[in-house]
Amino acid sequence: MSPSRNSRRLAVTAAAAALLTVAPLGVTAAHAQVTRVRQGSATDASRASWSGPAYTMNGSGGIVTATMTKAVDAIRGGTGAIDVVVIAGSGSGTPECDVITPLAGVNSCTTLTLTAANDGNNSQVNTDVRNAEFVYFAGGDQCRYVAWKGTALEASVESVVAKGGGVGGGSAGHHVNSDVVYDACTASATSSGALANPYDRSLTFTTGMFRWPNYAGTINDSHFVTRDRMGRTMAFVARAVKDGLVSGGKAWGVGVEEGASLYLDRAGRATLSGPSAYVVLGDHQPEVAVSGQPLTYTNFKIWKLTNGQSYDFANRPTCGYYLRSVRAGVPDASLYSGTPVTDCSTTPPPSGGSTFAEAEPNDSRTAANDISGLTFPATVTGDMKSTSDRDYFSLTLGSGQTLTVNCAVPTAYDADLYLLSASGSTLTRSVNDGAGADESVTLTRTASGSATYHLDLEAYAGSGTADYACVVAKS
Numbered sequence: 001m002s003p004s005r006n007s008r009r010l011a012v013t014a015a016a017a018a019l020l021t022v023a024p025l026g027v028t029a030a031h032a033q034v035t036r037v038r039q040g041s042a043t044d045a046s047r048a049s050w051s052g053p054a055y056t057m058n059g060s061g062g063i064v065t066a067t068m069t070k071a072v073d074a075i076r077g078g079t080g081a082i083d084v085v086v087i088a089g090s091g092s093g094t095p096e097c098d099v100i101t102p103l104a105g106v107n108s109c110t111t112l113t114l115t116a117a118n119d120g121n122n123s124q125v126n127t128d129v130r131n132a133e134f135v136y137f138a139g140g141d142q143c144r145y146v147a148w149k150g151t152a153l154e155a156s157v158e159s160v161v162a163k164g165g166g167v168g169g170g171s172a173g174h175h176v177n178s179d180v181v182y183d184a185c186t187a188s189a190t191s192s193g194a195l196a197n198p199y200d201r202s203l204t205f206t207t208g209m210f211r212w213p214n215y216a217g218t219i220n221d222s223h224f225v226t227r228d229r230m231g232r233t234m235a236f237v238a239r240a241v242k243d244g245l246v247s248g249g250k251a252w253g254v255g256v257e258e259g260a261s262l263y264l265d266r267a268g269r270a271t272l273s274g275p276s277a278y279v280v281l282g283d284h285q286p287e288v289a290v291s292g293q294p295l296t297y298t299n300f301k302i303w304k305l306t307n308g309q310s311y312d313f314a315n316r317p318t319c320g321y322y323l324r325s326v327r328a329g330v331p332d333a334s335l336y337s338g339t340p341v342t343d344c345s346t347t348p349p350p351s352g353g354s355t356f357a358e359a360e361p362n363d364s365r366t367a368a369n370d371i372s373g374l375t376f377p378a379t380v381t382g383d384m385k386s387t388s389d390r391d392y393f394s395l396t397l398g399s400g401q402t403l404t405v406n407c408a409v410p411t412a413y414d415a416d417l418y419l420l421s422a423s424g425s426t427l428t429r430s431v432n433d434g435a436g437a438d439e440s441v442t443l444t445r446t447a448s449g450s451a452t453y454h455l456d457l458e459a460y461a462g463s464g465t466a467d468y469a470c471v472v473a474k475s
Contacts, residue, residue: 034119036128037094039101044083044131049075050326052133053161055212056168057177059222059256059277061139062426063099063170067263067274067401071166072105074265075133081107082133082165087153088113089144089172096138114144116345121153129156133165137173143177143185146206154209161212167322171222174256180245181206182236185392187278191231195329198235198242199291205236207245214268214314217246223278224255228333234326237282238297242289249438252316253280262305272305278336279303279311281321284406285440286471287377296475298377304337325423328475358382358391363422368392383466384413384459391467393455397474402444404473405455411436412464418456419443427453 018426058064067425076082084106086096086278090113110128112317119125129135135157137145150153161167169177175184182189194203205219217345219240221233233253240251244373256262260274281301288296301321303311311317322338324331354374358381362369371380372395382391397403409415416431417439430439 001266004260014048021451024438025388033115034122034125035092035113035321035457036110036124037097038108038110039094039097040106042108045081045107045133047080050133050164051166051266052077052166053213053266054134054166055177055215055262056136056166057174057220057254057256057262057264058168058170059174059224059260059274059458060258061134061171063096063136064259064261064273065099065103068168068219069103069105070098070263070265071134071168072103073329075166076105078400078426081105082107083107083131084136085129086111086136087129087134087145087229088138089140091117091138091140092255093426094225100136113405114148114153117147118151120148120153126152128155130159132160133163135160135165135167137167137169137176139171139173141184142172142175143183145172146181146183146185146209149206149209153431157335158210167210170261174220174222175205176199177210177212177215178218178254179211179216180219180236180240181209182219182221185335189232189235191228191235194232194235195295197292198239198286198289198295203232203235203445204243205239210266211275212264213266215264216439217248217250217255218252218313221253221255222258222277222352225336226258226421226467229255230278231326231331233278233280233332234282234297234300235282236326237300237331238289238295241284243284244408249285249440250281253282255280269310269312270305271310272307274307276336279305282437284408285404285442286437287404287406288328288402288475296473298325298327298471298473301325302326302335302338303340312439327456344352354378356393358393361386362392363390365456367392368394370394371472374472377471380443380455380468382457383468384415384457384463385465387459387463388460389463391457393472394452395455395472395474396450396452397445398450399445399448402442402475403439403453404442404475405470406438406440406455407468407470408438409436409468410464410466412466413462414460415439415468416458416460417441417470418458420454420456422452422454424454431460453462 052075054074189202
């Protein structure tokens with residue numbers, strides 16, 4: 001949830017009257033009054049095609065002229081002019097259009113203030129949006145914005161992108177433009193609260209509203225460094241993976257600092273203007289993400305961008321990140337900076353844990369490699385030397401302990417993961433299809449005392465010398 005937009009008294013002088021039209025749209029029992037303020041030309045631009053899409057993702061509510069100018073130029077293809085609509089959920093001013101209207105290549109800018117969910121079905125609102133080439137969601141309260149999911153407005157905004165226009169937003173407007181929206185409909189989450197309990201009532205999400213090209217699997221966050229939001233973004237990402245809010249078992253948090261803005265071009269490349277932005281990748285199941293318990297998640301991969309640097313969302317990088325973990329709700333130090341990993345040919349171990357390379361023969365329970373003495377979370381590596389290879393590892397688990405295993409499987413083969421009892425019974429398994437498909441299992445021992453368990457990684461199809469890497473955690 002973001003602070004309300006700065007209210008501004010509208011004083012229309014005789015000189016400005018020709019450029020600014022204020023009109024309340026119809027009031028019905030179904031919805032409250034919509035305010036419409038148009039600046040610039042009274043006639044919409046019109047041409048057969050546009051050259052976008054283009055997007056701006058701002059860390060605070062105001063317009064960043066550097067990225068807005070790039071978006072305008074990209075959409076108009078360097079010639080002509082576009083119409084812009086700013087959508088707000090509260091306030092009475094036009095701070096965004098006051099900045100946008102004077103920019104080169106802008107024909108008009110219309111501020112629409114919608115104060116009820118059904119305002120998303122207002123006919124004039126939808127006409128204005130469909131006739132625009134760029135839609136900007138102002139700062140405010142993203143819970144108001146997600147209430148327009150399923151209204152005509154959702155489809156109207158999507159039509160702007162489809163015709164080669166663009167969208168953007170700042171603060172709350174930044175949140176609503178990600179694949180998974182942190183909607184803040186019950187309360188505003190803090191980093192400390194989210195890490196202490198990733199299922200706190202303040203962590204609520206909306207999915208299925210907008211899905212922009214090249215931006216799948218994302219969760220936006222704003223005011224990032226100033227309000228210390230790395231921790232809560234980590235919790236958002238863990239929840240998205242754990243609850244299946246994203247496909248493929250991976251989620252990317254996109255945190256943008258105040259005064260900063262990401263410009264995303266039609267090819268999916270995001271370039272930063274301003275202080276900093278962060279991409280936070282969670283690519284495995286959390287070790288512990290349970291209601292009422294603190295979060296444990298090892299090895300978030302974090303890319304830090306500074307002014308002028310880029311991140312390719314169409315071809316997401318697999319290197320250049322630094323690693324940070326959260327254990328029992330306590331994050332590593334220096335969350336906002338780190339030494340990037342530049343050699344990604346091997347999987348780095350989780351910080352604070354052991355590493356173990358398989359020792360053949362370990363093709364049966366009786367020949368299992370004993371990893372019970374490792375420091376957890378530990379990274380266990382090996383390979384599928386043949387299409388019939390099976391690698392066994394044994395460990396113990398005490399009463400009340402939870403075991404979580406996340407295996408990164410190389411593209412050379414398809415391997416499946418089983419967790420067995422001491423007698424060989426299958427307790428749980430992960431059998432995702434396809435070479436390179438990662439596998440993960442989790443189990444909590446509810447019986448008294450301790451017992452031996454076996455991890456069994458089996459070749460399903462293919463083989464090779466490329467290593468798998470399994471992060472084994474106990475909590």
